[in-house]
Structures are given as structure tokens and as C-alpha cells.
Amino acid sequence: MAAGGSPLFSPQQATREAAAAELQEIVRRSPRLYGLKRSRWWLDGLRQKVSWLNGLSLSGVHKILRRLQVSYKRGRRYVHSPDPAYDEKLAVLQTIRELVAAEPKRFVLLYEDELTYYRRPTVAQGYAVRGSDEPHARQGLGANLYQRIAASLDVSSGRLFAWQRKHFDRWTLIRYYRALEAAYPEAELIFVAQDNWPVHFHDDILAALVGSKIVLVPLPTYAPWTNPMEKVWRKLYQEVLHLHDFADRWDELKTEVDDWLGQFADGSTELLHYVGLCPN
Known part of the structure; x- marks a missing residue:
């Protein structure tokens, strides 16, 4: 926190590490688990569901995400648990x-x-002779x-x-x-x-x-x-x-x-x- 400034995160997430852990866990989950009818997270959705992002501008949310190593990136094919519980x-x-x-x-x-x-x-x-069709x-x-x-x-x-x-x-x-x-x-x-x-x-x-x-x-x-x-x-x-x-x-x-x-x-x-x- 700069002199005279406000803290980066709310009292619930007083450290950068704790804030990063919470945010990274949220973006791994579907927005639908948080009551949002979207398949992917977007800046305003995160601002709505992460209490200490409330009140920030979208550019402010984007800057916080970058600081916490969360970026907008291309997905990959993957199997994950759809279990809401x-x-x-x-x-x-x-x-x-x-x-x-x-x-x-x-x-x-x-x-x-x-x-x-x-x-x-x-x-x-398995180990085999180089150039052969084994193992x-x-x-x-x-x-x-x-x-x-x-x-x-x-x-x-x-x-x-x-x-x-x-x-x-x-x-x-x-x-x-x-x-x-x-x-x-x-x-x-x-x-x-x-x-x-x-x-x-x-x-x-x-x-x-x-x-x-x-x-x-x-x-x-x-x-x-x-x-x-x-x-x-x-x-x-x-x-x-x-x-x-x-x-x-x-x-x-x-x-x-x-x-x-x-x-x-x-x-x-x-x-x-x-x-x-x-x-x-």
C-alpha cells in the first residue's frame, strides 16, 4: 500500500497470496456455479462475485488480475469435474x-x-535397440x-x-x-x-x-x-x-x-x- 493510499485488497484478503489463491480458485470454476448464466468468466462477472473487486472500474479489475497472474488465454481440451458439490x-x-x-x-x-x-x-x-521396431x-x-x-x-x-x-x-x-x-x-x-x-x-x-x-x-x-x-x-x-x-x-x-x-x-x-x- 502506498503512503496515504488504500490497500490493494479488502481485509478478508489482506495479502497478495491470499487474494491470488481466492481469485485463481474462482476462475477455475464455471460462472454458473456462482449464479451467472455464462460459460466463461468476464471482467464484470468477476467484479460482481469477488467482493474486494466491487466498486473498481473494469480497467482496475484487469490490472488486479494481471498483478495476480490471472490472464485471458485460449482454452485447451480438458476433462474436469462438473460436480456442483x-x-x-x-x-x-x-x-x-x-x-x-x-x-x-x-x-x-x-x-x-x-x-x-x-x-x-x-x-x-521401454528400452530397446535404437533403430529397431522394438519394444x-x-x-x-x-x-x-x-x-x-x-x-x-x-x-x-x-x-x-x-x-x-x-x-x-x-x-x-x-x-x-x-x-x-x-x-x-x-x-x-x-x-x-x-x-x-x-x-x-x-x-x-x-x-x-x-x-x-x-x-x-x-x-x-x-x-x-x-x-x-x-x-x-x-x-x-x-x-x-x-x-x-x-x-x-x-x-x-x-x-x-x-x-x-x-x-x-x-x-x-x-x-x-x-x-x-x-x-x-
Whole structure:
């Protein structure tokens, strides 16, 4: 603030960093979430919805945006979460994480997800002789069979509780949840955060879990980046499924996947680091 001048930002956002964080978060969201019938933000819309921009001229708003590293730029194709309850769902998860951190013996938080993998290897980069057509993702003979995995990652220990099955319908998921509950006999509540696949919240599953320790927690819709299990799957692909040589040995591939999952059955700080749940 210059001598005799007024502050750049209102008392609610007393610092440049706080103001930038608020403004950058707002422009990442659709104006429709703020009651404006527009698909893109414009200067007057921001002036209406950011309290400390009220009263400024449009050129003044533009100058503040430039100062806070917010500019008018060409968009790119991108997948984002359209969930209007995005922030509220993440806030619920943060509250649960704080509860679990304070009393880890009483409360457990797990991120759950499913994956389908196939007999035929996926194509990816690998070391090979320069100038050759390798590496090869040898497709083998016969049908491209598939297998499903359901797995849950413990945010406190890095423990991975995983099943392999041909299918995960609601009845199989009920059995999985019951086995998951049995794996934590001392816990009072087991929070299971998962995406909004309709089967996850099917009436039969909700009815089966009445009276159990398990509490299903919905993640934001179409927001896979909010589920650390996505990085577990990435690690599985990097270490086992990309360019694998089991195309004609289906049972051996399933055993290989079982062994890979099993290495985390007793917990893993290294896995927590990998997925970003243990940054220190």
C-alpha cells in the first residue's frame, strides 16, 4: 500500500497470496456455479462475485488480475469435474482425514476403486535397440480375456486390501465390503471413499451395510484425480501390465498381479509417498 493510499485488497484478503489463491480458485470454476448464466468468466462477472473487486472500474479489475497472474488465454481440451458439490465433498473428506489422523485406532479412511486389465499387454515405452521396431507388446493368440480388481488403500498405513474377480456386481461388492470390515476388527468406523459408479451406491449395497462399520463417502463426480487409487493403478501398469510377456499365460499373469498387490497387504510408506498421501 502506498503512503496515504488504500490497500490493494479488502481485509478478508489482506495479502497478495491470499487474494491470488481466492481469485485463481474462482476462475477455475464455471460462472454458473456462482449464479451467472455464462460459460466463461468476464471482467464484470468477476467484479460482481469477488467482493474486494466491487466498486473498481473494469480497467482496475484487469490490472488486479494481471498483478495476480490471472490472464485471458485460449482454452485447451480438458476433462474436469462438473460436480456442483465438488468443494463440499472434498471438505467432508478433509474432516474425515483429520479425524482419522487424530484417532487412527478408532477410525479408518480407505480410498477404493476398481480396475479392469486384459490378457494382452498395453503398449508403452521401454528400452530397446535404437533403430529397431522394438519394444513389442506381443498380443498372443486367442481372445483378449479380462480380469477385474477391487482395492482399497489405507491412508494411514499404505495397506492395500485387494480382490481379483471376473466381475464386481453389487453382490460381489457386498462380500468385498464385509471382508474389508473384517480386516479392521478394532476400528469403530471405516470410511470408504469411492467414485460415483452407480453400483457403489446401489440400494442393495446400502441396505446390506446398515449396521456395519462401513460408511461410504462419495468422491466428486468425474474427478479421478481426487482418488489416490488411480496412482496405484498407474504403478501397477508401469511395473507389471505395460509390455508384459504373459499374453499366452493368462493364469500366470493373474498370479503376477496378485503378487504385486500382495506386497502392500501389510502397509507401505513407499506406496503412500508414491500416491501423494505421505509427502514428508
